[in-house]
Amino acid sequence: MLTPTENAELFQIDNLQRAAFGYFLDHADPATGLIADTSLPGAPSSIAATGFGLSCYPIGVERGWTSRREASRRVLTVLRFLGESPQSRDQRASGYRGFYYHFLDMRTGERTWRSELSTVDTALLIAGCLTASAYFSGEDAVEGEIRSLAESLYARVDWRWALARSDTLTMGWRPPGRFLKHRWRGYSEALLLYVLALGATDHAIGPEHYDAFTEGYDWIPVDGEPHLHAAPLFIHLFPQAWLDLRAVGDRPMRERGTDYFANTRRAIALQRDHARRNSGRFAGYGEQLWGLSACHAPRGRLRLADGRWQRLFGYVNRGAPFGLDDGTLVPWAASACLPFDPEASRAALGHIKASYPGLLKEGRLPGGFNPSLAGDGPEGWIDERVVGLDQGLVVMMIENWRNGFVWELTRSLPAIRRGLERAEFEGGWLATETA
Template identity: 80%
Template sequence: MLEPAENIEQFQIDRLQEEAFGYFVEHSDPATGLIADTALPGAPASIAATGFGLSCYSVGVERGWLTRRDAARRVLTALRFLDQSPQSRHRQATGYRGFYYHFLDLRTGERAWQSELSTVDTALLIAGCLTAAAYFSGTDADECEIRALADRIYARVDWRWALNRGDTLTMGWRPPGRFLKHRWRGYSEALLLYVLALGAPEHAIEPQHYAAFAEGYDWIPVAGETHLHAAPLFIHLFPQAWLDLRGLGDRPMRARGTDYFKNTRRAIALQRDHARSNPGGFAGYGEHLWGLSACHAPRGRRRLRDGRWQWLLGYANRGAPFGLDDGTLVPWAALACLPFEPEAAHAALTHMAAGYPGLLNKGRFAGGFNPSLGGGGPEGWIDERVVGLDQGLVVMMIENWRSGLAWTLTRTIPAIRLGLKRAGFDGGWLRETEAACG
């Protein structure tokens, strides 16, 4: 067991960010540039993790962990593969209609696990392509090619096809020709998907489709304010890894006198309130140990440390309030919330460093843990997975807190500005940009 002073050193933010960044160097395929879904041996690539990785390479350059040339070559390898890999109705293709399958063989790029052609995960991938293109703005051949490939990959996505003649975007498609029955309607991580689909240079959807998406919003009263509810933490965080929504509101937000950044701060406060009140009586929960989101856990009936029996949910979208909770927390929550609530995030990191040193796996936070379950230490059960999405979110959110790098880059992307405007966003940097232009 580490001494408390050593624990706090181990949990230093700089070190955690560098270790999280290292995931994308260690778990990318040198031939395809794709990023593994998890650090487990044999894991397939995740196109969403690849999108995070493409965005994180710029952080590596700025922090001195990677040379600009090396980072550009890594981006170029991935974009060349994405551009040239098979797009067809074939079951083992890499994608179709410009979209990509959720999981791909890391080395061949063929569809893995019979996964779906995923609209939202493709959006995360495209966001990574565009962020990399915005960063690599030089005149040498590699950086020029990065921008050309990113533009072509984005322009190829047939967002209108993904509507499947409906008023909102479908969640995906499976070969040989079946759309998933569920659609992106109501507040979710698909906020980023809609912005990209509205701002696309080709096959863009129309503003009424965003209006239909927002019609499904679930508003709840919180401390005299109106809050846009989503129980899992990642829903609030994923779009804002890329989108600077400070002071920006679409029509539903403006009508209620708030914005998505403030809404996320309320969501964090609600999670902390839930941990303090701890209605499930789970071990460890409190003001400085919180974070309910999508993660893995054991599944089935298990005896807790205090002797009670609890049904564990396996992989689930945990959240609060009004969400699923079986005592399983995500340890990366504090780092991902730094731009929104830095004091609460620092307090949580100090608390975890002092009391839960086993949460780090080779310097990186595990995907989840459940201190209510028996185990070798106070952490209880710890997920053996280190997850690419978690590491990418940590790298980007720490950097947005430190320097605002991803937000600065995406503010320069015309498609992002156009997508936000067509969705009805106003205020913040959008208004400042318009004022500066004339």
């Protein structure tokens, strides 16, 4: 039986998750179903945020925050729009070769902000489509169409084309016909991209391309153990919002006697240690206030509240160890890390609630804050944005911590198993659950 303190703590987490879920109800276009990148007025849709939203609707049904009928209607609206929106080299199209532009106009679905055709953001979108299709498994016409559309959207993505005559996947493409020079080589959120590209029934890439991806891994020693380094937290978290990698490892992980789940636990410990050491002497840092990742912040040389001058980096990937740090933290880190280190995450959530009450806006945590900068309260500078990606990660990871719900859905998808097995992942649920 839970103590009164534990009950209060769970109530707080429940409220945080419910408010984060509400983002996808409040910031979806009623005609297209596309999800806004941020809460700022006039923000375009992010296809990645839309993928997170598609994965969160089933959670809302299970929690009783929306009806199955309403959630399935929202999912179907998005999938129909994606299936019908233009795919061509035209700069105003929604996508090309089954991929989608990073940012789309909320109402028309046209490419906006001169954004790139994004391979990894398309993967996050497709992951959402497939997760929704796994949940809406009923025999009625609406749920049947959801599954059919999700399958066709996945089948349309030309993953092989995105290799662009090389051994690794390109980060993107711009019209009328130029691939980006940067590629997905080395540990990144593209782990999910490679699993989907390997698991596809159409246009799949080969295992040799995953090998080329992992050849770029950067291993560092941590307490005598090998650690796969990535400084920003989101790199560790995004793929595992969908992929259950507990005791599941590919060849590089197995050779070093570890797995991605354990690696993420080490990454969290490294961030906490960085905050505890606080070599930059930033306000608030400590074992109960940590979280460095990609986020917005002011830019330029600014005076901190303690009188020192500090260079602020604007929007960058912050991280630890060996990453950028200017005192700007992501307040959603603790809730998103609950499946990996519940004790540390719960302590951090309690500390944030007690010490930084001004962070919550309509119950939602902002994209970032910097308590070292002068502000109206101890929070210092607070990002005016609430970010769709952050809210989706909060909803999904809290649910995975509670009961592994999203992981259970994705484990049922043949594409996920096929992609992991073609990448030579072994162990965990792959060994105990039948195909």
